[in-house]
Amino acid sequence: MPPRGDRGEMDTSDGELIAAFARHLRSERARSVHTVRAYVRDVRGFAGHLADAGGSLSQARLADLRSWLGVLAGSGAARATVARRSAALRTFYAWAHRQGAVESDPALRLVAPKRARTLPPVLAAGDASALMQVAEQAADDEDPMHLRNRAALELLYATGIRVGELVGLDIDDLDRSANVIRVIGKGNKERVVPVGRPAVEAVEDWLGRGRPSVATEQSGPALLLGRRGRRADARQIRAAVHELLSHVPDAPDLGPHGLRHSAATHLVEGGADLRMVQELLGHASLATTQIYTHVSIDRLRRSYAQAHPRA
Numbered sequence: 001m002p003p004r005g006d007r008g009e010m011d012t013s014d015g016e017l018i019a020a021f022a023r024h025l026r027s028e029r030a031r032s033v034h035t036v037r038a039y040v041r042d043v044r045g046f047a048g049h050l051a052d053a054g055g056s057l058s059q060a061r062l063a064d065l066r067s068w069l070g071v072l073a074g075s076g077a078a079r080a081t082v083a084r085r086s087a088a089l090r091t092f093y094a095w096a097h098r099q100g101a102v103e104s105d106p107a108l109r110l111v112a113p114k115r116a117r118t119l120p121p122v123l124a125a126g127d128a129s130a131l132m133q134v135a136e137q138a139a140d141d142e143d144p145m146h147l148r149n150r151a152a153l154e155l156l157y158a159t160g161i162r163v164g165e166l167v168g169l170d171i172d173d174l175d176r177s178a179n180v181i182r183v184i185g186k187g188n189k190e191r192v193v194p195v196g197r198p199a200v201e202a203v204e205d206w207l208g209r210g211r212p213s214v215a216t217e218q219s220g221p222a223l224l225l226g227r228r229g230r231r232a233d234a235r236q237i238r239a240a241v242h243e244l245l246s247h248v249p250d251a252p253d254l255g256p257h258g259l260r261h262s263a264a265t266h267l268v269e270g271g272a273d274l275r276m277v278q279e280l281l282g283h284a285s286l287a288t289t290q291i292y293t294h295v296s297i298d299r300l301r302r303s304y305a306q307a308h309p310r311a
Contacts, residue, residue, distance in 0.1 A: 014047045014057045017101055021092055030188040032164065042088035057096070062106045065089055069112075086112030122262040125269075127251040128157055132198070134247045139205070147210030148224055148232065149240040154199035155181075156241070156256050160263035160281050161193060163234045163256035170221040171207070176200055185282040193280055 022040050025031040031039070047057050049068040065086075072082050086107075093107040123131065135150040155166060165183050173182045179195050203223070211219075216229030224232040238255050245251055252258070260281070267277050 014051075017057055017096065018043050018047065020099075021095060024095055032186065034164075038084065039088040039091060042085045043092045045085070046089060058102050060093075060102075060106050062109055065106055065110050083112045086110055121252045121254060121258060122265045123251060123254065123258070125266055127248050128259075128262055128266070130248045131245055131251070132157070134244050136202075138244065142209070144206075144210035144213045145227055147206045149237075149244065151199075151202040151206040151210075152224060152232075152237050152240060153244065153259070154202040155195070156237075156259040157263050158196040158199035159183075159193045160260045160267075162260060162282075163237050165282075166256070167224060167232050167234055167237060169223040171223050172221060173223065174200070174203060176204065183282065186284075189282065191279065191282055
């Protein structure tokens with residue numbers, strides 16, 4: 001059951017302020033739909049917590065923010081969840097203060113719990129190769145969606161791009177002569193990512209044999225399409241990854257983000273420069289990319305423990 005604060009009724013002025021905040025995130029900060037939804041939900045939850053005590057967002061103090069986060073932590077919320085809600089409040093109040101909606105920013109001294117640095121599950125290189133073979137074999141039946149799925153998996157693993165970035169690709173974003181793609185990432189930041197020849201060939205196969213059979217006037221320039229001709233969405237690709245990976249014996253059940261982690265880990269294990277991997281993935285901070293060095297060390301440690309007679 002959610003904390004009582006998540007169910008409170010906020011006043012009209014709070015609702016208007018949150019709506020303006022959402023518009024700011026979408027238009028000025030170019031945040032993704034997922035991020036806007038999460039931040040708005042978090043601020044609404046805090047507004048409900050305040051409303052239960054007869055308060056409002058414009059009257060909140062640091063003690064109120066800490067109280068709400070304490071309620072969340074006490075209800076069993078994960079540290080990552082509490083950290084994200086802290087970030088939402090800091091972003092909201094920094095914006096509200098600039099707008100003059102609050103006299104002072106109560107979140108300036110708000111300290112969030114540190115996120116646990118968990119190691120993401122990844123595929124072994126052999127399992128990744130097996131997955132691509134499964135996708136290639138499935139595409140032999142001429143079903144256009146199987147051709148699309150093969151192209152999607154090859155692109156995800158070859159480039160490490162996010163699934164949202166993948167489904168946002170247009171045909172012209174792929175330069176097949178230079179083997180690179182133009183990707184629009186978080187914050188509308190553009191980057192150019194190299195693509196391996198197998199992925200390019202899978203895309204060419206999809207464009208030649210699959211896409212024409214499902215394309216309609218509504219397809220526009222979208223690279224990947226659904227069966228009805230509209231731009232493919234992340235859910236369709238996620239389902240395809242899970243389904244195809246289920247045919248790889250003993251492989252962990254990963255989604256598109258698992259392929260992103262796998263691509264980055266295999267690059268680091270292969271000796272790629274960490275700065276290059278950062279640029280490839282579109283990370284704003286090198287610290288985010290450094291987790292892949294930990295993944296590689298952890299796998300090395302496990303292999304050592306299994307193989308060395310005096311481990």
